[in-house]
Amino acid sequence: MVSNLSDYKTEVHNDWCPGCGDFGIVNAIQMALAEMEVPRDKAAIFSGVGCSGKTSHFVNVYGIHTLHGRVMTFAQGAKLANPEMTIIAAGGDGDGLGIGAGHFVAAGRRNVDMTYIIFNNGVYGLTKGQASPTLKLGLKTKSLPEPNVNQAVNPIALAIASGFTFVARGYAYDVRQLKDLIIAAVKHRGLAFLDVLQPCPTYNDINTRDWFSGMDNINEMTKKPQPRIYKLEDTNYDPIVHIDSQEEENEKLTQALIKSNEWGEKIPTGIFYQNELIAPYDQRIADRIPNYLENPPSVQEITSNGKPITDISRMLDSLQI
Amino acid sequence: MSSIDLTWVIGGPQGGGVETAANIFAGACAASGLKIFGKREYYSNIKGEHSYFGVRVSDKTIRSNVNGVTMLAAFDAETIFRHADDVFNDGAIVYESDLVPMKIEEVPTLDHDFKKRLVKYLTSKNKSLTIQGTLDAAKERGVHLYPVSFKTILSNLADETQNPKLRGMFRMLNVLAVSVSLGILSLPSDTLLKSVESIFSKKSQIAEMNKHAANYAYNFATAKYPKYKYQLSPIQKEPDTIMLQGFQSTGLGKIVSGCRFQSYYPITPASDESVFMESNETFDVENNRPGSTMIVQTEDEISAIGMTIGAALTGTRAATCTSGPGFSLMSEALGWAGINEVPIVVTLYQRSGPSTGLPTRHGQDDLQSAIHAGHGDFPRIVYASGDMEEGFYDTAKCFNFAETFQMPVIHLMDKFIASTVATVKRFDPKKITIERGKLLEKIESEDYKRFASSPDGLSSRSRLGLEKGIFWNTGDESDEYGHISEDPENRIFKMDKRATKLEFALKTISKEDQATNYGVSEFCIISWGSTKGPILDAIDMLKKEGFAIGFIQIKLLQPFPTDYIKSLIKGSKTIIDIEANHTAQLGSLLNEHLDQKVDYYIVKYTGRSMTCTEIYDSLKKILQNKAEKRQVLTYGV
The missing domain is CATH 3.40.50.970 (Thiamin diphosphate (ThDP)-binding fold, Pyr/PP domains)
Structure with a gap:
């Protein structure tokens, strides 16, 4: 079966603001699913609440638009019950790193085999532009009455510290790279995190598309803008933990943390860290429940002719007087 | 043979093996065919605070605890301080004899409020503020005292088995206390030993050691003490009983x-x-x-x-x-x-x-x-x-x-x-039956709608992964596919659809599943949840005295089965609401949904469950027209 990109699009009217970075992300998700030829009924997009929460309605696969901050909880429950599904969770930076930060950290510890994309624009768009957890200290985006008084959280560093085994960053206006990153994230065995820089044209008048492109920083010699965004894959950066040794892991973790702190004149995109030597959650469960993967919760037979078929006689025997 | 109905309580510091002891006691009694109803009480604490386990044993069906203790087993001072006054006048206290000189202020886990009450009580009885005083007060009422030096037993055992380690194994005091108790109560020792074995079944060495200790303490008690008024004896075991x-x-x-x-x-x-x-x-x-x-x-x-x-x-x-x-x-x-x-x-x-x-x-x-x-x-x-x-x-x-x-x-x-x-x-x-409703196994249509309209409000349910079953969910209001919709007409459709399901549920859930009717009479109790056991036992106690009281246990509380409950209480003149909370939460529902208002409330909010005794007492007051509209129950340590 050859998948057409159009198969993955719904007819739902998209009401994001003109020029919104979210369009690039939803396009990249649709392109990635089409390129991987994931059957539509074997994929699900879970989303949080906010502008990015609407993503699930625009992709023609199972779409679960959950609660503010809770997207990962719903998504992990579904994946664990039906591991056959390809699951992508999507949500905003406020959703995942503010109200949902506890779930973000806990998800890293589990390493469930799925992908989590954060639409990172520094503001709470749908409630008219309050500062989000990723807005830098001291910045005053246009609807803030006063400059931001909080330090920004570093999503890449937090993901690494929490135990995500694939940590990458994309840029909403580089759809091709983003599509490739989503494919790599989905194919990764374990929990993948994708931080997507996504300018909000309505409320974030500082980290704009022009800002990322370096329009404010013209090279005096060439008279050309000097883009802030660059790709790690264009450097000799190797994000992968190749061998199961503490030394190797320390080296890869450290370089990723240092890279994650790079911001301002140069902003890296691409894969920061990848470690497939850590067992994903399903493997940890299969070690305890040997037939978990071929007989997961969602496919187990529980009844025959309306009667239970689970045999609890051994459990009752142990309680017998 | 006289009938058996007694309550044995063992107390001690949390983490000190109280539960193990109670399980041994309950296991031995249950293996003898006796019926068990045991209750565990503990503090929000890992180690050291007072916990206790009360086991009621009977040869007839029991569904609740009673007020009072027939035999108290104590190897720490706090258990005696807290429970001695609760022992029946003809009851017994089996206790570590070393504890006798202990003073109230030597027990740091006794809280201020309780200490105040205890001091007041002992002072009123003109007794010293010690274990000695507490036991004297009990003895004065007729309580049998069994001082036992459990520590001596432990050290004798250590000498006998040439295992000096035993001397310091205070966790074994529990097993000794159970065994002495069962010795005094004359339950055959083989059931005790079997129970010990099954409790420690995962550690054979420890099981052997405890069995030996149990046997020693049991024989010590039967040799030393004359026959006690209350006795336990095996009865015909009912088949297919679990504990x-x-x-x-x-x-x-x-x-x-x-x-x-x-x-x-x-x-x-x-x-x-x-x-x-x-x-x-x-x-x-x-x-x-x-x-x-x-x-x-x-x-x-x-x-x-x-x-x-x-x-x-x-x-x-x-x-x-x-x-x-x-x-x-x-x-x-x-x-x-x-x-x-x-x-x-x-x-x-x-x-x-x-x-x-x-x-x-x-x-x-x-x-x-x-x-x-x-x-x-x-x-x-x-x-x-x-x-x-x-x-x-x-x-x-x-x-x-x-x-x-x-x-x-x-x-x-x-x-x-x-x-x-x-x-x-x-x-x-x-x-048990398993009903999965409109869960789909397969979908033919190319235009599946998760929330398609239907008369009973119920749509066919797809699930993630089902071919042709793609749907959307959202916390926003949504259309039949599950996509966001703020359309006012769709809003009415969806709100009504969901509400219809609830009406359908009320129509579909059988009357037996809505509420249990234990008989209705002029006086009728309406209650819910775990008050069931003590209420039924209290009703039985009143029946023996010739009083009839009806009881309806409501199980379906939302949607509220108004019609069924109304039809049941038609013949009742006096409605009594019994529940374990302060505001009578079911009472509010009854007053909201029924034409008849609640006449009497019996509530308890001490954090301790109701006993049949206190329900019996408060019902009797109602029957004798001596009750306040609201009675608050307080029994329990």
Whole structure:
């Protein structure tokens, strides 16, 4: 079966603001699913609440638009019950790193085999532009009455510290790279995190598309803008933990943390860290429940002719007087 | 043979083996064919605070505890200070004789309020503020005292077995206390030894050591003491009897009715159920591959219910289990399950609130919370079980309700049931049915609509992964496909659709499942949940005196079975509401839904469960026209 990109699009009217970075992300998700030829009924997009929460309605696969901050909880429950599904969770930076930060950290510890994309624009768009957890200290985006008084959280560093085994960053206006990153994230065995820089044209008048492109920083010699965004894959950066040794892991973790702190004149995109030597959650469960993967919760037979078929006689025997 | 009905209480510091001792006692009695009803009380503490276990033993069916203690076994001072006054006048205290000189102020775990009451009591009796004084006061009332030097027994045992380590094994004091008690009560020693063996079945060396100690202490007691007034003797064992703790009942119910996913966050007293299920995570399935239930410990209760919903969306029977504070955290997601018509079961083991409240104590505090939790109008079913047998069978019903009516079901249990140990008839899985409602196995149509209109409000339910079954869910209001819609006409359609399901549920759920009618008379009790046992026992006590009292136990609390309850109480003149909370939460429902108003309230909110004795006393006052409109029960340490 050859998948057409159009198969993955719904007819739902998209009401994001003109020029919104979210369009690039939803396009990249649709392109990635089409390129991987994931059957539509074997994929699900879970989303949080906010502008990015609407993503699930625009992709023609199972779409679960959950609660503010809770997207990962719903998504992990579904994946664990039906591991056959390809699951992508999507949500905003406020959703995942503010109200949902506890779930973000806990998800890293589990390493469930799925992908989590954060639409990172520094503001709470749908409630008219309050500062989000990723807005830098001291910045005053246009609807803030006063400059931001909080330090920004570093999503890449937090993901690494929490135990995500694939940590990458994309840029909403580089759809091709983003599509490739989503494919790599989905194919990764374990929990993948994708931080997507996504300018909000309505409320974030500082980290704009022009800002990322370096329009404010013209090279005096060439008279050309000097883009802030660059790709790690264009450097000799190797994000992968190749061998199961503490030394190797320390080296890869450290370089990723240092890279994650790079911001301002140069902003890296691409894969920061990848470690497939850590067992994903399903493997940890299969070690305890040997037939978990071929007989997961969602496919187990529980009844025959309306009667239970689970045999609890051994459990009752142990309680017998 | 005279009938048997006595209560044996053992107390001690938390973590000191009180529970092990009680289990040995209960196991020995149950193995002798006797009926057991035991209750565990403990502080929110890991080690050191006072905990106790009361075991009521009878040769007839018992469903509750009574006021008073027949025999108290104590190897620490606090147990004597706290419980001596509760021992019947013809009861007995078996205690460590070394404790006699201990003063009240030497027990740091006695709290200020209790100390004040104790001092007042002993002073009024003109007794010294010591164990000696406390025992003197008891003796004056006729209580039999059995001073035993358990430490001497331990050291004799050490000499005899040439095992000097034994001298310091204070955990064994429990076993000695049980054994001396059973010796005085004359239960044959073989049942004691078998019970010890089965409690320590996983550690054969420790089992042998404890058996030896038990035998030694038992023989010590039978040789030393004359026959006591109360005796235990074996009776004909009823076949198919099991002995279990309440939390196991819903756990077993979940496994057998096909719950294959449960997520939870640790909380007392609910998490015992999840831990029990995880210990039994794999099992055989008739003519099929081995099955399993996945138990996931989450980062909080919000995640617990989120994961439950996610799993339920895949067509898996999924549940979570929590107590009051955790349930409060779940309320937003409960509404999400409501608006998206997701079948989930939330088992709610209530405890005393508000806030952290009395975290390890009993209460039926969360009925109104279960009915109203979450913002906005959405349908849910609230169902309450009265004891552990109901806990087992009702769990299966709750899953059927959830899947048939496509809505969240809150199954109300409580701490009283959770920590009760009792002998009951072995659960029969054949009595359970599994109804999955409109869950789809296959879809032909190319235009599936998850929320398609239908007269009963119920649409065919697809699940994640089903071919041609793609649907959308959202916490926003949505159209038939599940896409966001703010259209006013669609809003009316969807709100009415969901409300219709609730009406349909009320029409469909059988009367027997709505409420249990134990007979109606001029005086009629209406109650819910775990008050069932003590109420039934109290009614039996009154019947023997020639008083007839009716009792209706409401199980379906949302939607409220107004018509059925109205029809049942037609012949009643006096309505008595009994429940373990402050505001009489069921009482408000009765006054809201019924034409007849509640005449009398019997409530308890000390954090201790009701006994049949205190219900009997308060009912009798009502029958004799001597009762206040609201009686507050207070029994219990």
